[in-house]
Amino acid sequence: GESVGLHLPTLSVQEGDNSIINCAYSNSASDYFIWYKQESGKGPQFIIDIRSNMDKRQGQRVTVLLNKTVKHLSLQIAATQPGDSAVYFCAENRNAGNMLTFGGGTRLMVKP
């Protein structure tokens, strides 16, 4: 079935380096995508979103890239910090926005 998935379950980076977390989606009708960060014992925290009429959006130290041709989404974190260590989920809005469907998650580990 159609799903949102992540390429790498665990990503380990050095503090100060840039991180790139990838996500593939298969529902071409999805028009809205969100990245969430989930720390241990907490609920998912909204990071950044992007609509399908855009291919790039920047926030504070984060950038989301959307490639609709290959149905690929990525989250770039600049100058990764220990506080960025968490599980990152991409999510897509399906069914005209009534279903927010999550990928499997990538664990980001930041080495000091």
Added chain:
Amino acid sequence: DSGVTQTPKHLITATGQRVTLRCSPRSGDLSVYWYQQSLDQGLQFLIHYYNGEERAKGNILERFSAQQFPDLHSELNLSSLELGDSALYFCASSPDWNTEAFFGQGTRLTVV
């Protein structure tokens, strides 16, 4: 703090029992989403309500039901509980149905 409040934070109950989880959305948010997060399943979409009406159903078991009340708070009812229902249950809210959703801290349900 996302502004979404879930109660209780923890719940331990026996198999066969019924429980009710409660969610208060952010002020002004009309949409409420429920998710189940277990170790082997990631974040699974259960159901979405918008302004009191059901908008979408995901992989929600027939033993589970939800509703959204006129004051916009929502309840998720889980009945005939099984060991496999042990999980984190999250509620999220958003102003509309195709905008960013903000998550509560979750209810950790343990069925023994």
